[in-house]
Amino acid sequence: MSYRTSRRALLKGGMAAGAFAATTGTARAAESDPLITEPQFWAQGFGDGVDATPYGLPIEFESDVIRRNVEWLTADTISSINFTPIHALDGTITPQGCAFERHHSGAIELRKDDYRLMINGLVDKPLVFTYDDLERFPRENHVYFCECAANSGMEWAGAQLNGAQFTHGMIHNMEYTGVPLKTLLTEAGLGAAGDLAGKWVYVEGADASSNGRSIPMEKALEDCLVAFKANGEALRKEHGYPVRLVVPGWEGNMWVKWLRRIEVMDAPVEAREETSKYTDTLADGTSRKWTWVMDAKSVITSPSPQSPITHGGGPLVISGLAWSGHGAITRVDVSKDGGKTWQTARLARPGEKRALTRFYLDTDWDGQEMLLQSRAIDDTGYVQPTKDQLREVRGLNSIYHNNGIQTWLVNPDGKAENVEVS
Amino acid sequence: MSKSRNIVLGAVLAAGVTGPVLAGPLGLGRPATPDEIAAWDTDVRPDGTGLPDGEGDVWTGEELFEANCAVCHGDFAEGVDNWPQLAGGFGTLDQDDPVKTVGSYWPYLSTTWDYIYRSMPYGNAQSLEPVDVYALVAYILYSNDLVDDDFVLSRDNFLDVEMPNAGGFRVDDRAETEYPLWRGEPCMENCKDAVTVTMRAAVLDVTPDDGAE
Numbered sequence: 001m002s003y004r005t006s007r008r009a010l011l012k013g014g015m016a017a018g019a020f021a022a023t024t025g026t027a028r029a030a031e032s033d034p035l036i037t038e039p040q041f042w043a044q045g046f047g048d049g050v051d052a053t054p055y056g057l058p059i060e061f062e063s064d065v066i067r068r069n070v071e072w073l074t075a076d077t078i079s080s081i082n083f084t085p086i087h088a089l090d091g092t093i094t095p096q097g098c099a100f101e102r103h104h105s106g107a108i109e110l111r112k113d114d115y116r117l118m119i120n121g122l123v124d125k126p127l128v129f130t131y132d133d134l135e136r137f138p139r140e141n142h143v144y145f146c147e148c149a150a151n152s153g154m155e156w157a158g159a160q161l162n163g164a165q166f167t168h169g170m171i172h173n174m175e176y177t178g179v180p181l182k183t184l185l186t187e188a189g190l191g192a193a194g195d196l197a198g199k200w201v202y203v204e205g206a207d208a209s210s211n212g213r214s215i216p217m218e219k220a221l222e223d224c225l226v227a228f229k230a231n232g233e234a235l236r237k238e239h240g241y242p243v244r245l246v247v248p249g250w251e252g253n254m255w256v257k258w259l260r261r262i263e264v265m266d267a268p269v270e271a272r273e274e275t276s277k278y279t280d281t282l283a284d285g286t287s288r289k290w291t292w293v294m295d296a297k298s299v300i301t302s303p304s305p306q307s308p309i310t311h312g313g314g315p316l317v318i319s320g321l322a323w324s325g326h327g328a329i330t331r332v333d334v335s336k337d338g339g340k341t342w343q344t345a346r347l348a349r350p351g352e353k354r355a356l357t358r359f360y361l362d363t364d365w366d367g368q369e370m371l372l373q374s375r376a377i378d379d380t381g382y383v384q385p386t387k388d389q390l391r392e393v394r395g396l397n398s399i400y401h402n403n404g405i406q407t408w409l410v411n412p413d414g415k416a417e418n419v420e421v422s
Numbered sequence: 423m424s425k426s427r428n429i430v431l432g433a434v435l436a437a438g439v440t441g442p443v444l445a446g447p448l449g450l451g452r453p454a455t456p457d458e459i460a461a462w463d464t465d466v467r468p469d470g471t472g473l474p475d476g477e478g479d480v481w482t483g484e485e486l487f488e489a490n491c492a493v494c495h496g497d498f499a500e501g502v503d504n505w506p507q508l509a510g511g512f513g514t515l516d517q518d519d520p521v522k523t524v525g526s527y528w529p530y531l532s533t534t535w536d537y538i539y540r541s542m543p544y545g546n547a548q549s550l551e552p553v554d555v556y557a558l559v560a561y562i563l564y565s566n567d568l569v570d571d572d573f574v575l576s577r578d579n580f581l582d583v584e585m586p587n588a589g590g591f592r593v594d595d596r597a598e599t600e601y602p603l604w605r606g607e608p609c610m611e612n613c614k615d616a617v618t619v620t621m622r623a624a625v626l627d628v629t630p631d632d633g634a635e
Contacts (some may be wrong), residue, residue: 070630075494075504079544105541119451120459127451136450141617157620162629187447197521202465208547210540212465261462269465270530273539276522279591285516287527291594303621333608338617342610380607393600397520404509409619422616 009176014092025420026087041371052337057097064088066292067098068165073154073201078106079209083169086299086321087306091348092173092356096236099172099381102148102252104205104209107238110258115242117184117226122261124189131242134228137187139287142225142248145323147171147294149278152402159407159418164304167406167418168297173323175358176246178227181220185264192265202269205246207258214268215247219292223248223354226259242335250292250355251324251400253278296384297403298332298359300375309414313367313410318345324378329357331377337365338371338407338421339386345374370410371421387420432550468537470580475534476555477576480564487561490543499523499565509565512586525566529588531580532557 035392056063067082073081084100101107110130120126148170156162161167185201193199200218204212215224225246228235240257247254253273257297268274274289281287300320303309309316320328329351350356361376376384387404409419466472488497494505501507511521520527524534539555541547541557550558563583569575575583623629 012429037561068630077610099508099530115587118454118462120454126454128454129451133450160626162623166629208541261460263463267467270468274531275530276528281520283517287591288594289591338613339619358461375608383604383608385604419619420621422618422620
């Protein structure tokens with residue numbers, strides 16, 4: 001965009017001239033740019049040698065693209081949560097180093113040599129595997145999102161945290177390599193379990209919290225993965241190194257990290273993490289249990305409170321993420337007026353089953369206030385509801401599974417705020 | 423288990439049982455020994471399956487609680503600061519800020535035993551003997567006014583304890599109560615007459631400072 005069109009758009013939008021002066025990275029056409037006319041040091045001297053960084057981190061200018069913690073949410077940082085900087089990411093794959101963490105007794109350090117996986121219960125042959133054993137089974141690769149059941153949970157009672165990272169950042173999306181859980185169960189033999197209908201697997205981690213969860217047999221056989229690689233490399237310590245469970249489409253709590261035991265059972269354990277926690281209390285005081293699937297959801301990541309518009313009016317990329325635990329995203333609609341009118345956005349790639357999908361709405365901003373919303377639709381025909389629609393069914397105390405439509409108020413100077421609208 | 427999920431299972435089995443992956447084991451791994459299974463498999467189910475021998479009384483439990491638990495959970499299991507409250511909260515589940523404790527919310531006593539034995543005290547898990555856990559669970563029941571102070575909990579009377587919210591849970595019913603409401607072509611034009619901002623996060627101002635511009 002040339003200075004002239006940009007300036008016209010700004011004036012049309014009624015913005016102060018000062019806002020443009022503060023804008024960085026815009027070359028002034030009227031005079032020559034010294035970044036071009038003067039030789040710069042990076043064009044004259046040397047950069048770093050190839051031995052400077054055996055395993056690299058992002059360049060320092062990206063230092064704000066980091067996980068963040070919200071101290072008041074939990075009693076301490078050991079059994080706690082942090083947030084993926086989704087406001088600053090693009091595409092769909094989450095870099096592991098800034099992918100969110102949720103631990104119940106901290107991120108433990110478990111060497112491959114010390115790793116053991118047990119399968120017991122209603123199996124023909126209870127087994128113990130080493131890490132090396134797991135790498136000898138036939139492998140698969142799949143991309144899936146892992147969303148904490150509590151993602152957006154602080155927003156049930158209204159707009160609270162100001163940023164997509166905080167309202168929607170308990171999520172990551174990685175390409176996993178691992179062995180189907182079905183393969184390992186077959187190795188132990190399911191004959192002893194008899195009729196598999198009504199059977200369960202109980203999975204638990206090697207950490208002190210154990211995070212034990214009960215999973216119905218049909219899901220265990222369908223697509224659960226015992227994963228040891230993510231985004232091409234070993235799992236990060238904080239994501240379950242060396243082995244975690246991947247439970248596609250289902251709440252993140254069930255993606256047991258540092259997986260140490262799988263027990264085949266004829267009933268669920270009703271463990272702490274599926275009774276006291278990860279049950280959803282409704283307005284009448286009764287609660288849902290076993291709310292495993294994460295429903296279709298989306299959020300505009302930019303513009304958003306941490307990612308304001310700094311370029312003034314004119315061409316604007318509205319960018320966001322959509323996902324569904326039931327299947328693939330087929331469509332995302334975007335509203336700029338708080339839900340009065342909607343436009344169908346463009347999916348960067350066709351939606352993949354139980355994985356993040358990137359959408360874009362390429363638009364022309366007139367510099368006026370916007371109330372931005374996105375609305376995901378999945379291949380079951382489910383349309384992401386508003387928060388009020390959810391509250392009408394559930395009340396305010398569910399804690400988990402808030403997939404209501406998010407609204408960002410973008411004001412004429414480009415700043416965005418988390419709001420709720422009627 | 424709901425009928426719909428049994429139908430799903432049928433489909434999975436029909437598609438999967440004859441697949442190559444289930445064709446036969448590869449002979450990897452080695453048999454787990456009984457000692458190994460006993461060491462790791464400590465889960466206790468609602469019907470009491472998995473409970474070891476032992477018993478413990480309220481007063482022994484109180485001493486253990488003071489020594490191991492009260493620093494976070496309070497002398498009377500009422501919770502300290504932001505740490506979980508284990509007792510009280512009766513009658514609050516349908517109120518604005520429900521207080522969910524072992525007494526007011528947890529459906530099964532087995533979960534209390536199982537969780538304490540495996541994962542408590544926080545920072546020193548798996549340091550308690552089964553008799554300690556029986557006593558602590560007895561004390562937590564007493565703190566919730568669910569048993570008298572002379573109560574002794576054992577494997578034999580474990581299932582006699584009535585948990586007040588045992589009937590308070592239902593299996594996920596979104597497929598019946600929500601999904602039919604939200605399927606179908608959504609509104610694209612003239613969907614509302616007016617839009618008003620009703621809440622603003624900036625007014626609350628509880629976001630970490632360095633997280634926002």
